[in-house]
Amino acid sequence: MSTNRRLTRNKRLLTIGASIVAMGTLASCASSGGGDADGQTTITVLGYTAIFEDNFTQAVIEGFEAQHPEYNVEYVPSQNSAEMLGKLRSEASNPTVDVAILDQSVANTGIQEGVFAQLDEAAVPNLANVVDMGLNAEGYGPAMTFDNLVLLVNPEEAPEEISSIQDLWDAPDNSVAIPAAPDIQGIALTALTANNLGADYQEDIQPAIDELALLQPKVTSWDPQPDVYQTVTSGSAQYAVGWNARGQVFSDQSDGRLQVVQPDDGIAFQVNTINMVEGTENAEGAQAFIDYTLSKESQESFSSAMFYAPTVKNAELPEEVQARVADPQDPNIVEIDWIWMADQRDAWTDLWRRTVIGG
């Protein structure tokens, strides 16, 4: 190629490059505009992303905004509780988030670090309706949803029906997907396994770990990508453990390729708490929002949308929904102390990696 031609072309390209850059700059200017001009107070809520965000927005936020036109809710989606805590930690001196919805054990770490504030009972009257196991003893954020560990089955691909956690040990090789610890599904499974072995998970976890290690050949993935629900629906795994709420939602979308089975040998609850962030400038709005999420109306609507069990006594679910959510009175419930667990998660994770997965 002659230098000659190359250089004219360069000149042209330089021009193109410059205009691309100019466009980029314009776009960034355009996107930085905006902001609410209509005198509303914005409440920023941090919570889970994806399907949770969609349903929560429809079933809760829209209702709240309709009831409280003076507020405007901005939902910030996050991948997981740990990430939420990371964000809140970093903003501790100057929080941009008012309310956070996250897993109870992670929330407890946040409480210990002073990231969250205690609620004013007067500002959150619905606290009175929250079931006992959903209340925080020191007055921090209460439970907003209850969920429980379930078995997921792809009835088209699975050779056998299963009804209990223990049945996983009889599954064919390479057929089970289990989100391993530190994922709390793996943690909950550990507690249930201990319970099935007649051991107290707070005393000695080794037997359960040894038992779980026997699952090794059965498991196709300890870290299902995409999540367990898609993995089972697509048939990449025939069985899995997962959460009830998401399992139910995805089951409805799966054309019968995903079936949720409540294990008959143990129900482990997972609790999402709703918390007010320490140092928020908008404590009033934050507590109004928290109060609304604990209202009969909001709880019923969110449970119907996403099959979380309500955390308030006065919620009444339609029968077809009630049948698909866990009952806090269920005799099979294996009580898991998530606050105690917060301290154990690292240790358990280590055991999982060394013994269960055999990393």
Place this chain on the structure above:
Amino acid sequence: MVTLQTTQLRTGGLPVKEKRSAKQRAGTLGLILPGSIGLFVGFVLPLIVMIRMSFNQHGTGGQLVETLTFENYGRALSDPFYWQVIGNTLWLGLLCGGLAVILAYPIALFLTRTTSKWKGVLIALAIAPLLTSAVARTYGWIAILGDQGIINGFLMDTGLLSGPIRLNNDMPGVIIALVEILMPYAILAMISGFGRLNNSLEEAAGTLGASRFKVFMRVTLPLTLPGVFTGFLLVFVLSISSFVTPRLMGGGRVFILATEVYNEATQTLNWPLASALSVILLILFGLLVAGYQQLTKRFED
């Protein structure tokens, strides 16, 4: 011709000192400073903060305790699990490096020698994957290697297999995908390292009576070895720092330093341990690069 060193120099009476105007020095500083500040903020500072963090303590509830302790290193280095993680990481790097080099070598040799008019296109084809997001290519590999994937589908459709074999969600899948993803780097490193190779050398060896195999072993291989080394090192280094592919395809079974760092940093929120693991990874890198330099030095001598 007279050699230079023999002649005695007349020593001038003037002091020999490099005068440089302050203006020029300021100019040089002005050129260097903005970029250096940028790199400091975007690169050095993070490393410093991370090294400092590695001496902090991870409280029982997950809180961060500012202190000065070697606890994290102690934990990482006294625990056989982490030794295994380090071992896995090195193994992954060696295997990927080795396989990528073996596969890239014929391509690089071919691309260096070919006189085809498609040469440009062929080079572009070998390099195009490099310019495609690793996430996209990992997705492609999941589709190929998954239980429902192309290979298992084919094997089961043809009746060669009754059930799927586990290609994805384990080390083999990660290695296959990483080798492919990193191979273009090896090809590039080799093509540029093969500069010393030219056909006439091989032809010369051929006319001197060497067999094809001998020509390869005695001429081609030694001449291309530096390129091979560079390619290997590049793939090795990139694979032991790879994250996306092991994470998406490892099935939770592949524990390497990169995934551990990510887990500790974003899942467990144990930043001090994540930092200590990073420092270990960094030291590992430093040793390797130093080793490589020694090796090439020796090779060049």
Place this chain on the structure above:
Amino acid sequence: MRKALSGTVITVIYLFLLAPIIAVFLISFNSSSALKIDLGSPSLQWYQEMLSNSAFIEGAKVSFITAAVVSVVVLVLGVPVALAIARREFPGKNALSAFFLSPLLVPSVVIGLGLLLVFQPLALTGTYLGIIIAHFGITVPYVIRTTLMSLKTNDVSCEEAARVHGAGPFTTFFRITLPIISPGLIAGAVMAFIISFDEAVISLFVAGSGRTTLPVEMFRYLQYRSDPAIAALSVILILISVLLVVVIERVVGLRKVMNS
């Protein structure tokens, strides 16, 4: 015989090299959502799906803006450094050039973690500024390298000739140096753009819950779904990459860039 054998070997390796791209390309026209090639009735539904996914669109926007700004910033800050290294004498020059190439020798997870630790307290995670700073470090070595290469392959004497014949330092730079090294600069900027656009790991660390680049959106999407919308998106990205390769090839010649 021998020729046929080596031809086969080359073809097979090429197939392996291109396998995921081919797979992704075929899957993007799938008629179902399965993660396998299913071309019963090829459709463009996943392209539609992809375009209606606001996370992808937003991610693409963020990636594009980031990559564009990064490639300009990295040129503006990097080229002077390369110029100083190539054309000036000063103490610590070798150290400086090693310093500017060193980000290539540090694993991205390590840089990512470090940046996360710095950015969290400053609330820079998930901001344009944060991502741009993060990408600066990993792209600047490439720009320095391509620029240095251009400066080295192009004789200093052109600049000297300009100066002897009356041009001051600024005139020399803008009238002579810049036009001569512009192919290298364009190559460097394009590489910086591509690297920034495709970078996933560091972005994953600094993304936080706010602004996120396209590769991170894709990575996150893959944790919840694996439908062919990702494949459709990948095809588009591959096409963009190929376009860029063609551009580089035509401007400077690929080998020149890659040999740097």
Place this chain on the structure above:
Amino acid sequence: MTSTAEQMHLSVQNLNKTYPRTEVPAVSDINLDVQQGDLVALLGPSGCGKTTTLRMIAGLLEPSAGSIRVKGKEVTSTPVHKRGMGMVFQSYALFPHMSVLDNVSFGLEMRGGGRRGNRKAAKAALDMVQLGHLAERRPAALSGGQQQRIALARALAIEPTLLLLDEPLSNLDAKLREAMRHEIRSIQQRSGTTTLLVTHDQDEALDMADKIAIMENGIIQQYDAPQEIYEHPTNKFVANFVGKANFIPSTSVRQVGEGRYSIEAGAFGDLTVPGVVGIKGDRAELVLRPHRVRLMADGEVAADRPRARGQIIASSYTGNVVSYEMQSSDNDRVIRIDQLSHPADRLPVGAEITVSFDPEDAYLVAEG
């Protein structure tokens, strides 16, 4: 010569250059006076400091010490772009992104002035090198010789106070090089531009220069007219570097007049020869150019000429000249003889011969 620095067009005094982190100076104590309109060649082997000197004069390098004056005006600290010099680089250094005309008018443009005027002047400069018809081309599209001439036109277009040529012909092939020598010389003389030429090619220097400065190891060994350099080298290095030379070790050196010595020159016996003024000691070397050595016919007697006998040990034929190497019979000295001769007369290796020379053609230098 007694002219002072003020009268000289270019006057370089005590110029020194030591590069950072090196011990040995690249250039030490260079003194050079150039008269208006002269072409002076800096000649020396590579690494001798000639290019460094040129670059300091151009202003591309800062001297460690010393001064440079042009027309009596101190320019040592004048920035390069304000010195008003023209320069042709070894690589020509044409700006690849500009047309030939733009290249040539670049210097004019830098000096301001109207575009039209500049282009006209540039065109004139191009015409001077007979390349006016290539004005719109890009340099890359031209041959080496054409590029070289354009570089010259560019340097001359600004009517420089001093024209600096840095190995301008080394990238051309042999034939073209000779043609260009004459062209450059004639353009230089026509324009009357004082010129400094750096070269390692002695033929080029001898052919083109009014004066030659022979450099070695950063020092000017001799600065003189070409003929003086060739005929009366001041030391062994110069004698060896310019042209071919036999060096005959001489003993019993005794001065017999201003620049005249009586010596004992090995096989040639006692002689009286011209030489460098002020040789100390009783040993020296006699420079004898091979083509000044004569082969004596059998039986020829020339009593007043020194002679020596020996045996031909090698011979080579390069067209117009036959070169012999003779091993003298009494000591092991090898003497080289160049003869313009017909191939038919060529003597075989092993032949016994007698050689002689005119002592006035030889020149005594100190031992090197």
